[in-house]
Amino acid sequence: MKLSLLLFALSMKLRFARRNNELLRSRLQARTASIWIQTEDHRVGRVFVLGKGQVFTRSGGRGDADVTMIWKDADIAFKAMTSRDPQAVARALETADLRLVGDASVAQWFASLIQAMKGPSATPTSAEKVAVIGLGKMGAGLAHNIQKNGIPLVVFNRTAAKAQAFVDHGALLAKSPRDAAAQASIVVTSLMDDQSVRDIVTSPDGILAGLAPGGIHLCATTISPDLAREMAQLHREHGTHFVSGAVVGRPRAAEAGDLITLMAGDKEAVERCKPVCATYSGMTMVLGEDPGLANHAKLSVNYFAVSNMELMGQIYAFADAVGIDRAFYGRLFDASYANPTLKLYAAKIRDQEFQTEVGFELVGGLKDVKLMRAVSEATSRSLDYAPLIIEKMERAVERGRAHSDWSVFTEVPCDR
Structure with a gap:
């Protein structure tokens, strides 16, 4: 009963919030889609049709929704959908408490609407200090959201001018990848290819030379699965960790914090990285402990x-x-x-x-x-x-x- 009431209340709140919530209004304008939400026992169900800034909803049959969100039970759905944790839906997917049938990007978008309706989420609980190496179109979006969420930030880019906007807002500018890694507990790399990642990790002035034992290299670059495994081995020998965190989405999504992050690596290291990924991702999906899986x-x-x-x-x-x-x-x-x-x-x-x-x-x-x-x-x-x-x-x-x-x-x- 309480999930049925929640879904009905959600439709009302979306309609009301779009009048005064600029973020919600802009996200509603971004696409047109339909979402059917139900429990596995089919006892609860409601369809949402959203588009051009409008919200339509009704209880009843599924119809031809773009995505169906099937929750294990009403209690789990209620807790996840009322949580202020932006990763609550992603965690439900990881634990098989939620199944998606249809376009997963629509479910991600719907989750982002709910978070926008609730207002700014609390700053992710993170004791980490993060360095971002590579401030191109994607890397700048990652760094922007990490900094916006209050996580201490160090930046490095070969062209130092690209780092100035972050320095102006309080980030520290590193002299080299080694210097950046020495000042951080998690180093995020957003680079071009296998060779650029290998060079920036293994060079005398690279990440391994500066990263302290227990530190994490979170690689957002699209690299080969073989290189991901090679990097994991190098980091193990150094006493540090490598996590593949490949991102899906265009630069606009990076800037808006709406990427999908595909993660794989050591469980404890992945857990430490999740709050960082949550700043620039609408959804984070963990694929296992083999880092190559995220790149596959x-x-x-x-x-x-x-x-x-x-x-x-x-x-x-x-x-x-x-x-x-x-x-x-x-x-x-x-x-x-x-x-x-x-x-x-x-x-x-x-x-x-x-x-x-x-x-x-x-x-x-x-x-x-x-x-x-x-x-x-x-x-x-x-x-x-x-x-x-x-x-x-x-x-x-x-x-x-x-x-x-x-x-x-x-x-x-x-x-x-």
Whole structure:
């Protein structure tokens, strides 16, 4: 009964809060989606339809919701949904107290709406001092949210000017990766690739040279699973810990604190990292103690995205060849994809807008797809789109598009 009342009250509170809560209002405007919430015994259920700043809700049948949130029982659901802990829903997923059927990003978005409605959450309980190394588009978003949540921050970037905004707000500027690690208990790296991570860890002026025993290297960079395991071994030998914390989302999501973090590593180290990840993530998912698992997961997520881009590019090329207006397929993709990131890429490919809102550059995408191919060849041998996409990406780089949005490869025809 109390969960039914909670869900009804939630609908009322969302409607009321959107009038005066700017954060909630902006998040409501971000997408349109439907969420069905129920218990496993089907005794409680309510659907929420949210979009364009509006909130509609009713009890009754599930219908065609974008995601169904199935709670183990009403008490667990009530505790999680009333908690001020922004990771309460993610923890319920980890413990199998909650199952999702459908688009998980919609559930993440819905959880972020509830947190926005409740107002600013308490500063994460963390005795850690955090260093962020790499203040590019993603790293700057991570550092912004860590600092905003009151966690002591040290920053390092090869171009020191990128660190100035954080220093102006109280962060300490390190002279080197070694200096940054020496001043922190958790070091977050947001870099380009395997080589950049290996160099910044193992160089004489690198992380291992400065990180004290018991310290943690939390790697948000998309790297190979093999490198993650190599880093874990190096850190064990040094008396420190390595945690893979690959992030899913574009720079805007990093800035807004709405990323998904995929974590794997030593249990105690992961627990220490969770409050830090919570500052920049709407959802954190722990995949196990083998750090390579988080990187396998991140690469598979990116493969899903890039394969859909390739499919959309093929269909738009077909449309151009036979004389069908691209707008027809634009409407089709918009209606077919619930995930806002895929909607964004569908619009980019339709309009061939690869120079604006460049969230992920082609040169980075090429690196990721090559990692996907290598992982596939070593395991399932099933990622059949990878060689085709690599060929097209390499040709796009040759045409001078290395710093365009990574979806630019879709305009390159394939040699056959």
